[in-house]
Each structure stands twice: as C-alpha cells, then as structure tokens.
Amino acid sequence: MTEPHSAPIGPVRWSQLSEHQALEELDRIVGALPGKPFLEVPERSGAHAWLFGDTHGDWPTAQRMLEAALRSGEGRDRAIFLGDYVDRTPTELPQGSVLNALSLLSAAATLPDRVVLLRGNHETQRQIPGILREAAVEARCLWGERTPMAERLEDAFGRLPLAAQLSSGVYLAHAGFPRTRSAASLPEEFARTDDGLLFEVVWNDVLGSPVAGSRGIPCPPFTEEEVGAFLRAIGAEIFVRAHDPYLAGQWSLGGKVLTLHTTRVFLWAGLWRACVPLSGRVGPGEVRLEPVEPAPLPPPSS
Ligand SMILES: [Mn+2]
Structure with a gap:
C-alpha cells in the first residue's frame, strides 16, 4: 500500500493534477482512511473539537475553517466535518464540490488524529441515490468524459464513518440516529449498516x-422524547448535526439538538461552527456556537 503524503493536498493543487496523478493520490487516501462506520473519539485533556455543517463545494470557507481549527489548541484540537461535501456547488466555484471533497479527504487521511469527516446523504448516493449528482459532472469536466473519478470518490466516501461519539458526551452525525437498536453498543449497531x-x-x-x-424518506422525523432516550442510552448529553439549513445555528428539541450549516450556498441561513471540549462533560452551556464569514473567492483561473 502506498503511504499518504505528509501534508494535505489543497483544492487548487487538485485542480492542476492530471487524471492519473489525481487517481493515484486518491488511492493513497483510501488506503489511509479509517474504514470504520462508527468512530469513538477519546478524551483529550484541554483540547476542543471544532464542528462544521454542510460545506457543499464551498472549499474556500471549508479550508479557512480547517486551517483555523488546526492552528488552535496548540496543535491538539480536532476538526470534525458533519458531511455533505459534494453537490449543490456554489456557482462562483466551478467543480468546487469535487475539489472540496478531495482536499478534505486528503486532510483526513494525512492528519487522522486531527481531522474527521463523517458521511452525509450526498456521500451515500451509491446506496441511496438522491436527486443531485453534480460531483459526477464536475469530475468529467476536470478529468474527461471517461474518468472513473466519481466512482472512486464514492469508494473513498464508503471508508468514512457515519457517526461519532466524543467521550465528553456529544453524539455527532449528519442527520439523525438509529432509533431501532438491535445491538448493545453503537460500534456493533453501525457494523450492520443497512438502508434503514x-x-x-x-x-x-x-x-x-x-x-x-x-424529503420522501421512509422514516418519520425524530422527536424530543426519542432523541432524549437515545442520548441517555449511549451516555451522551447532546447531538450536533447538519443537513437542514432551516435550523442552521439553532438549538431544537429542548436544547438536546444543535444543527449547523457552513456553506455560502445557504447564505440566508448563515454559516455556523461550534466548538466543544474534548474532556469533562459537555452540556449545552459548554458549546460555543459562532457565525462564520464566507471566505473570499479565489481569483478566476485563466
Ligand atoms: Mn444533507
């Protein structure tokens, strides 16, 4: 197996790689990703996790937030992205969603101790197809009509966790949680990932x-009682999610659920990040919720 590079490859560099180079880099990344459907994040004394909602192709903002998180906490803080990297690309950023996904994947593979990417519904389209498949069009635009990049990206997404739990009492996923439990622990529950x-x-x-x-999905929206029972069962206090621009930057269901969105695509909803401690016990009072400015656009390429 080829080892990943020591430093992440950024969006602009990705756009300059040949198809062969880009596929080779993605191979290195796939080999280095954790490949676990559920991630347990251990305590890290004095450090924090920076949490980001949907980025949907807004790579200037995603990269700026990532760099800020990596600089903070004396190099010990974590950056955790809650899914939806591809599709809904901002019109100002052509091919932005493929470049966003590749650069974040590169960071997660290179800095596994610092950067975590969860899967959103846009990263599970192989199992449950949605309406938008913009990333596939973008990949062909970058690397030719016959490029296998879109399929290879989906292989990489399949190696990302669906959910995570911080030992400080925070459950993280793109949208929700398993309501019907058949296994005693979440790692076992997620090991049997099915469409439901x-x-x-x-x-x-x-x-x-x-x-x-x-949305036309076969499960009813979850209630305060359901999320409360789930959090108690796993020993967590709060659930931080993304997915829903209408709830961006808002607490809901009695202060148990916080929803984030971090893309200029839904500028009207605001861009939001949250910061939570990785040690001690996190309640809503320990969550720092902050608005984020969209990062400046790159100069147009000639
Ligand atoms: Mn979503």
Whole structure:
C-alpha cells in the first residue's frame, strides 16, 4: 500500500493534477482512511473539537475553517466535518464540490488524529441515490468524459464513518440516529449498516423543521422524547448535526439538538461552527456556537 503524503493536498493543487496523478493520490487516501462506520473519539485533556455543517463545494470557507481549527489548541484540537461535501456547488466555484471533497479527504487521511469527516446523504448516493449528482459532472469536466473519478470518490466516501461519539458526551452525525437498536453498543449497531440505518442517520429530520416530512424518506422525523432516550442510552448529553439549513445555528428539541450549516450556498441561513471540549462533560452551556464569514473567492483561473 502506498503511504499518504505528509501534508494535505489543497483544492487548487487538485485542480492542476492530471487524471492519473489525481487517481493515484486518491488511492493513497483510501488506503489511509479509517474504514470504520462508527468512530469513538477519546478524551483529550484541554483540547476542543471544532464542528462544521454542510460545506457543499464551498472549499474556500471549508479550508479557512480547517486551517483555523488546526492552528488552535496548540496543535491538539480536532476538526470534525458533519458531511455533505459534494453537490449543490456554489456557482462562483466551478467543480468546487469535487475539489472540496478531495482536499478534505486528503486532510483526513494525512492528519487522522486531527481531522474527521463523517458521511452525509450526498456521500451515500451509491446506496441511496438522491436527486443531485453534480460531483459526477464536475469530475468529467476536470478529468474527461471517461474518468472513473466519481466512482472512486464514492469508494473513498464508503471508508468514512457515519457517526461519532466524543467521550465528553456529544453524539455527532449528519442527520439523525438509529432509533431501532438491535445491538448493545453503537460500534456493533453501525457494523450492520443497512438502508434503514442510513435513512435514519444521514437523511432524517427533526420534528418541527420546515423540511420534515418533505424529503420522501421512509422514516418519520425524530422527536424530543426519542432523541432524549437515545442520548441517555449511549451516555451522551447532546447531538450536533447538519443537513437542514432551516435550523442552521439553532438549538431544537429542548436544547438536546444543535444543527449547523457552513456553506455560502445557504447564505440566508448563515454559516455556523461550534466548538466543544474534548474532556469533562459537555452540556449545552459548554458549546460555543459562532457565525462564520464566507471566505473570499479565489481569483478566476485563466
Ligand atoms: Mn444533507
């Protein structure tokens, strides 16, 4: 197996690679990704996790937030992205969603101790196809009509965790949680990933959201009682998610659920990040919720 490079490859560099070079780099990345459907994040005394919602091709903002997180906490903080890297590309950033995904994947593979990417519904399209497949069009635009890059990206997404739990009491996933539990522990539960679990974890909505019930998915939105029972069962206090621009930057279901979005695509919803401790016990009072400015656009390429 080829070892990953020591430093992440950024979006602009990705756009300059030949198809052969880009596929070779992606191979290195896939080999270095954890390949676990559920990730347990251990305590790290005095350090924090920076949490980001959907980035959807807004790579200037994603890269700026990532760099800030990597600089903070004396190099010990973690950056955790909650899914939806591809599709819904901002019009100002052609091929932005493929470049966003590749550069974040490169960071996760190179700095596994610092950078975590969870899967969103846009990263599970092989199992549950959605409407948008913009990343496939972008990949062909970058590397030719016959490039296998879109399929290879989906292979890479398949190596990312669907959910994570911080030992400080925070459950993290793109959208929801498994309501019907058949295993004693979450790692065992997620090891049997099927379509039902995927709908619950990367597609579901919070009861009361304006989009709840409108996505045509086969599970009802989750309630305050359900999320409370789930968090108690796993020994967590809060659930931080993404997926829903209408709830961006808002606490819901009695302060148990925080929803983030971090892309200029939904500028009207605001861009939000949160910061939580990786040690001690996290309640809503320990979560720092901050607005983020969209990063400046790169100069147009000639
Ligand atoms: Mn989503």
